[in-house]
Amino acid sequence: MHLDLNLLTALDALLEEGSVAGAAERLHVTPPAMSRTLGRIRRATGDQIMVRTGRSMTPTPHAVALHARVHELVHQAQVLLSPERSIDLATLERTFTLRWHDALTVAYGPALLTAVRAQAPGVRLRFLPESTADTHELRRGEVDLEAGAGVPQLPEARHELVGEGHLVVAVRAGHPLAEGELTAERYAAAEHVTVSRRGRLADPIDDLLADAGLRREVVAASPTVAVALQLARLNDLVVTVPDVTSRELLVDFGLIALPLPLDVPAIPIRLAWHQRYDGDPGHAWLRDQARAVLQGQEALVSPSRR
Secondary structure, three states, X not given: OOOOOHHHHHHHHHHHHOOHHHHHHHHOOOHHHHHHHHHHHHHHHOOOOEEEEOOEEEEOHHHXXXXXXXXXXXXXXXXXXXXXXXXXXXXXXEEEEEEEOHHHHHHHHHHHHHHHHHHOOOEEEEEEOOOOOOOOHHHHOOOOEEEEOOOOOOOOEEEEEEEEEOEEEEEEOOOHHHOOOOOHHHHHHOEEEEEOOOOOOOOHHHHHHHHOOOOOEEEXXXXXXXXXXXXXXXXXXXXXXXXHHHHOHHHHOOEEEEEOOOOOOOEEEEEEEEXXXXXXXXXXXXXXXXXXXXXXXXXXXXXXXX
């Protein structure tokens, strides 16, 4: 049996894009050429693979079953046929786009930029805020590296647990909660500001308080941790934030961190990227820098900034 392995690449593109036109654009061929390739795939597999449903194309059950295996085979072939490459950081010119939780960006972004600039002055970093919904920016190559608590839903996304954090209560130094033991009752009785990209005035903390028969008064919602801390500083409010921000940012805002008087699980910190970058030396170097910074390692930070 004579096999054309290019059909695997075409099949992968068809299943990823969900259309002949999208696959053609991805592989830089014309739609008629991709239609002919789909015909060859159908003859080779004995299955329709993609069938028209109205104005769109839908994969057959057999195609859905093949999707993950085909994608992995194409990836393995790319790795196998790609020569090992070294990287010259001194001359590297590249822009990386990072979508991180804003608390991680505020707490670790400066150290990451310092480490990157010290080794590769031609590299630029673009920090984007987390999206309010699951997106396919990793798949489309619009985001190079994510950092946050969630596990990516894309089957081809890699993710790695690099640490964990805990929630703390941030208040100004003279706040009444700063004096004496902080109980759940005292915590609930204070006025609070939440951190929510969608402007929500409630979060899982309220569920935990409700289980204890308590209710807190939330008077404001902030889209970012930094804005919430500013509101807490100027309006005598309480904000519950990840402890990663307390290492430097709380000091900058003149706030102190108190232990949260509730039993809350640790917050995972994960790095996530698309598997296409597994063998990319530049991306692997960036992951090393991000991992080291998020784990609190200082070896990669320029001596002038230590």
